[in-house]
Amino acid sequence: MNQNRVPTVVLGVIGADVHAIGNQILEYALDEAGIEAVNIGVMSSQQEFVEAAVETGADAIWVSSLYGHGEMDCRGLRDKCVEAGITDILLYVGGNLVIGKRSWEGVKDLFLDMGYDRAYPPGTRPQEAIDDLWQDLVEQRESKDVVSSLD
Amino acid sequence: MNQNRVPTVVLGVIGADVHAIGNQILEYALDEAGIEAVNIGVMSSQQEFVEAAVETGADAIWVSSLYGHGEMDCRGLRDKCVEAGITDILLYVGGNLVIGKRSWEGVKDLFLDMGYDRAYPPGTRPQEAIDDLWQDLVEQRESKDVVSSLD
Amino acid sequence: MKKPTNYKIPEDDFLAMRPEVLAGWPTGQRVDLAEALEYHSSLAAEKNMVNRLQQALKKGETLTQPRAGVALPEELKELLTFLHQEGEADVLPTTIDSYTRQNQYREADRGIEESRHEERSMLNGFPAVNHGVEVCRDVIESIEVPLQVRHGTPDSRLLAEITLAGGFSDFEGGPISYNIPYAKKVSLEKTLRDWQYVDRLVGLYQERGIDINREPFGPLTGTLIPPSTSHAVAILEALLAAEQGVKYLSLGCSQNGNMVQDIAAIDTLEELAEKYLSSEGYSDITISTVFHQWMGGFPQDEAKAYAVISWGAATAALSGATKVIVKTPHEAMGIPTKEANADGLKATKQVVNMMKEQSFDQGEKLDREKQMIRQEVAQILSRVKEIGEGDWCQGVIRSFEAGILDIPFAPSRYNSGRVLPARDNNGAVRYLDSGELPFDSEIMEFHDNKLAERGEFEEREASFQMVIDDIYAIGKGMLIGRPRE
Amino acid sequence: MKKPTNYKIPEDDFLAMRPEVLAGWPTGQRVDLAEALEYHSSLAAEKNMVNRLQQALKKGETLTQPRAGVALPEELKELLTFLHQEGEADVLPTTIDSYTRQNQYREADRGIEESRHEERSMLNGFPAVNHGVEVCRDVIESIEVPLQVRHGTPDSRLLAEITLAGGFSDFEGGPISYNIPYAKKVSLEKTLRDWQYVDRLVGLYQERGIDINREPFGPLTGTLIPPSTSHAVAILEALLAAEQGVKYLSLGCSQNGNMVQDIAAIDTLEELAEKYLSSEGYSDITISTVFHQWMGGFPQDEAKAYAVISWGAATAALSGATKVIVKTPHEAMGIPTKEANADGLKATKQVVNMMKEQSFDQGEKLDREKQMIRQEVAQILSRVKEIGEGDWCQGVIRSFEAGILDIPFAPSRYNSGRVLPARDNNGAVRYLDSGELPFDSEIMEFHDNKLAERGEFEEREASFQMVIDDIYAIGKGMLIGRPRE
Numbered sequence A, B: 001m002n003q004n005r006v007p008t009v010v011l012g013v014i015g016a017d018v019h020a021i022g023n024q025i026l027e028y029a030l031d032e033a034g035i036e037a038v039n040i041g042v043m044s045s046q047q048e049f050v051e052a053a054v055e056t057g058a059d060a061i062w063v064s065s066l067y068g069h070g071e072m073d074c075r076g077l078r079d080k081c082v083e084a085g086i087t088d089i090l091l092y093v094g095g096n097l098v099i100g101k102r103s104w105e106g107v108k109d110l111f112l113d114m115g116y117d118r119a120y121p122p123g124t125r126p127q128e129a130i131d132d133l134w135q136d137l138v139e140q141r142e143s144k145d146v147v148s149s150l151d
Numbered sequence C, D: 001m002k003k004p005t006n007y008k009i010p011e012d013d014f015l016a017m018r019p020e021v022l023a024g025w026p027t028g029q030r031v032d033l034a035e036a037l038e039y040h041s042s043l044a045a046e047k048n049m050v051n052r053l054q055q056a057l058k059k060g061e062t063l064t065q066p067r068a069g070v071a072l073p074e075e076l077k078e079l080l081t082f083l084h085q086e087g088e089a090d091v092l093p094t095t096i097d098s099y100t101r102q103n104q105y106r107e108a109d110r111g112i113e114e115s116r117h118e119e120r121s122m123l124n125g126f127p128a129v130n131h132g133v134e135v136c137r138d139v140i141e142s143i144e145v146p147l148q149v150r151h152g153t154p155d156s157r158l159l160a161e162i163t164l165a166g167g168f169s170d171f172e173g174g175p176i177s178y179n180i181p182y183a184k185k186v187s188l189e190k191t192l193r194d195w196q197y198v199d200r201l202v203g204l205y206q207e208r209g210i211d212i213n214r215e216p217f218g219p220l221t222g223t224l225i226p227p228s229t230s231h232a233v234a235i236l237e238a239l240l241a242a243e244q245g246v247k248y249l250s251l252g253c254s255q256n257g258n259m260v261q262d263i264a265a266i267d268t269l270e271e272l273a274e275k276y277l278s279s280e281g282y283s284d285i286t287i288s289t290v291f292h293q294w295m296g297g298f299p300q301d302e303a304k305a306y307a308v309i310s311w312g313a314a315t316a317a318l319s320g321a322t323k324v325i326v327k328t329p330h331e332a333m334g335i336p337t338k339e340a341n342a343d344g345l346k347a348t349k350q351v352v353n354m355m356k357e358q359s360f361d362q363g364e365k366l367d368r369e370k371q372m373i374r375q376e377v378a379q380i381l382s383r384v385k386e387i388g389e390g391d392w393c394q395g396v397i398r399s400f401e402a403g404i405l406d407i408p409f410a411p412s413r414y415n416s417g418r419v420l421p422a423r424d425n426n427g428a429v430r431y432l433d434s435g436e437l438p439f440d441s442e443i444m445e446f447h448d449n450k451l452a453e454r455g456e457f458e459e460r461e462a463s464f465q466m467v468i469d470d471i472y473a474i475g476k477g478m479l480i481g482r483p484r485e
């Protein structure tokens, strides 16, 4: 992350999912927080997320999945990022990620195992994830500083 | 049971319990079924049940307990019957017998162990118990017939 | 002993009666009025019920209140805290157990012991007399909102002494409402006298600057009570309480299920109580209203129970009642777990919150219901006054004897039990048999016609079978007990 | 290709189009119209939706219907049977999965396989196209009540062919309602054409004596949709369907939460649809109404969800809707278990049963809401007709381009998205920004005033923050999203 640059987040709703309302609110919340929000909207493929992130040099991708197919749709996004050379990009995912009412701990682990950095249960307030983002970005920078000071 | 006699049931609500509505309906249902109902009403002690049964030569006692203290109030009624010489009288109990929502099987066993012949969960239709009563009375008579034929 | 009459007990007479009452159980010795007043003064304003109700009246809130009580104080505190925090209850009760209600303090002691031993509550409420003043205060101090004593005790003099000294600021019941539905052999003479004591005690607190709320028990037997019956009782108890110096009264009734009739009931209850209180010379009384979610038999299925609860909450909000008393999804089965109790509260709160800014067109139907209630109450109360030769106490006693006051399904032998209610074809509760109620022919015809209409629709005569069907109906998923096919 | 216009597809043209549609997936080959008609004739009358709806209309019933669908047929049958028997559902759906909705039959196949392998449904609905005609019939035969296909498919031609041949007698959706809220890049030209096909197919069944019901999807994006917006869409879809020979239509909208507005919505929907249909020359159409319980974000807490469900049920009953579509206590979390689904149904049934004999005073408030809806709908539809130069298809296309039709929060790029709704101070949904909707100044002022009133009360400007607060409100226990303290 460029120290003086406003951080950029690519956000969208993955798969054949058309739930548009949370997505609109997330965009608004990111804007309000002074974060550059690149909203690729609903029904976005993994490819579209990656392309948008590469194009905008994004710091993070926020994937939403509401409609229940998240488990199938979200698998493999980290690999695609690695392939595209944005290995370290922060991947957050949130919404109603799986089908049915399941224990959140299990669902969270499922998505962390898929390579997401953070996963959020239904009903998460945008501010919570924004706070996490700032923190993750600081940590990332610090660890990069360490790396560069070792150079 | 005298073969030609209309059967008699003493009914009432035990302990400090004032729930009167089910009791009024049970009386009405017994009447309609052609059974002599001796209703001693709410707030009746074990002693009052036994006395009424002795006095009327009843075939059965129907104890109601709704208010939650049934476990404490109903213990010992069978002993009192035995003491009063009405050893074989049918004892039925019904209502909201214990405090709280508990598994019916456990509650039922608790009351059968106390010496009740039958126990009924909340929401029992009077007709169900009336059917049981006719059946129990027939069986009782048959077994008495067996005893007397052995004399 | 002199027959009870409706006069304010002189303070000296009252103080002379106290020692005997306080001697009823060892914990009574601890009660000291002066010290209790000081204790109340020391409590934060948020813990006083009158204060909270005034606030609600001003803001037009409908407060939620559960029923809850267990045998042991630690469990009670835990339960009440949970209902406040998790259940979002606005005000809280302490429900008293049935032994205490019968002044059977020895049995209550046994219940406490058994509860300690079994590690679950073996009592259906909190035996406050046995626990005594300090334990009550410990409870009061651990809860952030005001507490009311809810019971069903014909003779609650000692209970009132202990709980009021213990910091409770609201006391439910009355000489009729906690006798006729709650007792079998207790005379009205006795309860009228005993509740004069309780009301006088509240009056004493009041005169010394401590606000205590009193709430007659509106639902009576909770089952198909026509509004004019419960209103007549509520207003009578309000008059009797006012005479003894009570200044803050919550009057209530329970949901019958026909929304227009229910809203009419709450509207007229407040209106009529104010009218009678002021015409009888009690002009500085503040009335709030209480709406009880359906008090009769509930569906066993929890989803259906939620529906009944929510529908009651909606009616409460639309009627603008100051407080709604909440049922739980366990109602048909047994005393609820604290979770089930909180669930009933949360469902109620959600509906109340969603409804609080809404109001309805009020037109002819509502007017007609209100007009009927006004007329019926007027006819009952004027007969009560007449037969009492101007004295409300005597009026009550003689009216119950004569069936001028008559509460459906009540267990008391002092109740004539001739009145039978049933639903009309829209689910409103009517008098199928009005017994000796002093109604004129216009009113009688109104009820007869309403029930004839239903009878015609159902192709059967209005009879006791109809009443039974109505008693079961809500438990079986219906409002009106239609004949089975 | 010619631009779509609102004309009835000649039968020959239609039959010429069919082979291509049926070639969309191998299961299409099995469809044979003559045989399908015979199959429908062989089914018991109770399994036909039109039949059931007619009965409900006659008796004034409000039928309950859940949403439900899983990947595999055995599980679907079990689910539906359970919802009928345990949940007491009057009529049943089969909800189609999201891959099928996008015509991604390959993904759906993968979902079927994964579901078999994991032994739980990995699809959010039933992939009827992949399963084919015989499997559908097997489902129909095992269920005692009529089944409706519920989906959200912009291009549902093949789905309609297969499910109607499979014995379903009711098909949801429409060219606008299953496009704008359900797609991002699909043009209205395409969906108008595709739904002409579906409606023509239904018309073909109808002309050959098999009654099939059609139901435009009333709720649209389900979130704060002002009634005139959803009414305009529903009426347009009704007109388009009628042109193709559809005779039975259920028109609906979703609960907004203000009871007066919601009742006004159902009342006017029926009234206006009948008016427009007959003035456009379609006079033998039967309209029934559908009320959806709150379609926006739900509370996570189940008790609170029950409250929202029950309140929706009450409104449905009071409005006299023919059918109520039921939510579940799991709504905020995920696709419900069958038990949770049955619970929502049971709660709804209890309320509907308790309310069915009741009605309200309808006065000034209701009249005003109805009058507003009538005027708004008239102004929208007359502009649509005008801009389409008399053709409803062209009118729809050009109106969306111009923002004369504009659905709040919709994902489609063919929607201008300028309209913003918000609640007024009584919770009714108003136009905060009416974008390019063709309203006169009287209407604009009405909405502005209503929102200014709220703004004043909340001491803030009406803005997008207010909209967000309203979107969250019911999920957080309120109707109106008041500013946080």
Ligand code: B12
Residues within 6 Å of the ligand: B016, B017, B018, B019, B020, B021, B022, B023, B025, B026, B062, B063, B064, B065, B066, B067, B068, B069, B092, B093, B094, B095, B096, B097, B098, B099, B100, B101, B120, B121, B122, B123, B124, B125, B126, B129, C067, C095, C097, C098, C101, C124, C125, C152, C181, C182, C219, C220, C221, C222, C223, C295, C296, C297, C298, C299, C330, C331, C332, C333, C334, C335, C336, C409, C410, C411, C471
């Ligand atoms: C109405 C009612 C009242 C009225 C009663 C008026 C009156 N005097 O009758 C009032 C408001 C006064 C009242 C008071 C109290 N109640 Co109450 N009440 C109810 C309620 C809502 C309905 C009861 C009723 O009338 N049902 C309709 C009749 C027809 O059904 P029934 O009584 O169940 O009887 C039928 C069957 O059970 C069966 N049956 C009954 N006995 C027997 C016996 C035999 C042998 C057979 C075969 C069948 C049978 O047949 C009957 C006819 O069909 C129930 C909950 C419910 N069921 O929904 C609570 C309930 C019974 N009450 C309860 C309690 C705790 C109380 C109180 C302690 C107050 C409190 N906590 O606030 C006081 C007790 C006072 C006292 N000393 O008894 C609890 C009992 C809890 C438990 N067992 O765990 C219940 C279950 C509510 C609850 N969930 O908390 N109550």
Ligand code: B12
Residues within 6 Å of the ligand: A016, A017, A018, A019, A020, A021, A022, A023, A025, A026, A062, A063, A064, A065, A066, A067, A068, A069, A092, A093, A094, A095, A096, A097, A098, A099, A100, A101, A120, A121, A122, A123, A124, A125, A126, A129, D067, D095, D097, D098, D101, D124, D125, D152, D181, D182, D219, D220, D221, D222, D223, D295, D296, D297, D298, D299, D330, D331, D332, D333, D334, D335, D336, D409, D410, D411, D471
């Ligand atoms: C409105 C709605 C619809 C509307 C959507 C309109 C539109 N185009 O937007 C309509 C009616 C069209 C619809 C359709 C469907 N829906 Co829908 N819908 C809902 C509903 C009721 C509300 C969603 C909403 O707008 N919430 C308000 C917003 C603000 O909250 P949100 O979406 O949850 O987003 C917030 C948070 O989750 C979080 N968040 C979200 N993503 C992310 C990502 C990150 C990184 C972070 C940090 C945070 C975050 O922040 C957001 C803003 O606060 C939900 C249930 C609910 N929540 O109550 C069901 C729900 C999401 N729908 C569901 C389903 C299944 C469907 C359908 C398949 C239809 C069906 N079964 O009938 C179709 C799917 C169509 C498709 N292809 O996608 C299911 C999903 C089930 C599951 N996961 O198990 C739900 C949960 C309902 C249910 N219980 O069955 N739906």
